[in-house]
Amino acid sequence: MIPGERRRREPSRWIFSRELKESTFLEESQDERIRPYIITPLGTRVKRVLFNGNITSMNVEEDATKAVISDPVGSFYVNVFNRDFSSAQKIVLDTHAVGDLVTVVGRVSSFRTDQGTLYFNVLPEYIFPTDENARSYWTLMAQSSAERKLVAIREAGKMEKPDALSLMKLGYTEDEAECALRSIKHYPGFDLNALREAIVGSGSSLQVSQSLTNAKGLILELIKGSSDPKGCKYDDIVSAMEKEGLDRGAVDEALNLLGTEGDIYEVSLKRFKAI
């Protein structure tokens, strides 16, 4: 760092677990004490990530807690140790349970096996409880960022001698242009199609998740507004929701979720009341 220059916090990268998992290149620093950057197949230069997802597995021990947190296309592996600055985050993570939705900011640590395979885990700096809107927002932004990089890589691939300025003239940011160049340099011949399909899929799962959130709200409102003392009829809910563009399957899923979350209960067969 230049004397007098303010140390700036390195912003986190919002990438899907799949992009990280498929990384095979590390950009080592000349200073061995400095953790290397991970260069992903999309050219993203990663040291810190921010992601959210459901905790799908947790192993709590006195010295460390290990958790698996799933995003729409895979899983991040999170390790937090009971030492130094990490102990506060261990306490936070230990208050959570499998199924909880969390946002994690953390540094990525890599380990290369003797066979050369790279494994990654995240050392959390912050863990926050989160909700569906935050999850949808993160997925949307991570998906948008990945899609733009994929298109930039495609455009760079069309150029005889790709350079950042030419890509920026096409409307990509400096960072996106540099990602495209790194992808071409470090992952020549890498088949990005599977990654592309997984990322596009994350968008549809996001939309399903959003329409489910909308359906839950509408159905709960309908049940609360019902004046039938025996409870709101299932058939009435289905026909009302069809007018909103929701099919029977979506209504069933939303009713199941509302029941699981304790917002409604089934008074008698196919009749519902709000709690």
Next chain:
Amino acid sequence: MTKIGDIKDETKSAGVIVKVVAIKEKEYESERGKGTYFYGIIGDETGTLPFTAWVLPSTVRVGDVVELKNCSVRKYNERLRLYVDSRSEVILRPEDVMEVKRTYRDYKVRSLNLNDSYVSVTGLITQVSRSTYEKDGIQKEVISGQFTDDTGTVRISSFGPELKDGMKVQISGARVQEYRGRLRLSINENSAIAGADFPTPEVPLYRISEVDRGISGIEVTGICVAVGDRSGLTMRCSQCRRRVDDGSCEEHPDAEKTLDLYATFTLEDGTASIQCNTGKDVTSTLTGISVDGKEFNQVEIESVHSGIKNKLLGRPFLVRGEASVTDQGTSLRAESIVEIDVETLKRIRAAMRMGID
């Protein structure tokens, strides 16, 4: 001799007779030592062109007509520029009088910059107010307001032409200036204003990495990843608004201290991070904490800080405000902040789709 209007491409040998419209000098340091160069705008009856002169007679002033021989024309920042160097010849023509046809490049608010300081812009005028100032013993009026297009808003000051709320205008010859990291426009009797027709601009949604200049009327989204330690309740000098937590104000020791509520936090959206700050009203709306007419003990002061952290950390927000860019980085003074909901997500999705084929 070539007319400015006929210069359409780069050339190594250009000769022009032009009037110096604007000129500034700047010092530089190279391997060969320190030096001074000049830059500005030259023009003739067919148009104007920016120029850089590595050597120029010290007698050349704004308004002079000069003949420039053996100059080169090259592109700089995507725009043609005439360069005067050691092989060029500069001849003053004191007897000549020349009318200059001013030409200005069209800019959107988000592209305004100090490298092109006279521009043409199209936008909506709002929040007009009038004030007076004294120059050479004479009271003069300045009309101030906001100038908005579909990419953002900047402050505008008129030292001549009338500005009214709701005017949709195209302004030629507006001057771009910067004050405390924020861009602004100023116009005078030399600027031309014409009516324009365009849809009323909506507030644009930016990715944080796109916020690179001091403009207002913009929105960003992001997850709050850090809250400043000093967020919360603070005492300020009632005169200069400086923080005076540890005693009285050094400049205004007799001034009253007033209680203020303030938050500073870092927002990230995956493209970059930005430092945001909220004043009393916005922080109060966000947290539900009111300070007016109240007194707080130390425990309550600490609980206000925790309350702000709990409300912000890890949550996604839509923030509208005014960006400023200084040596310390880019920051956003928030005019409003709301947590992202389903409707906001729809808007973000639409905005993110733009530009991806």
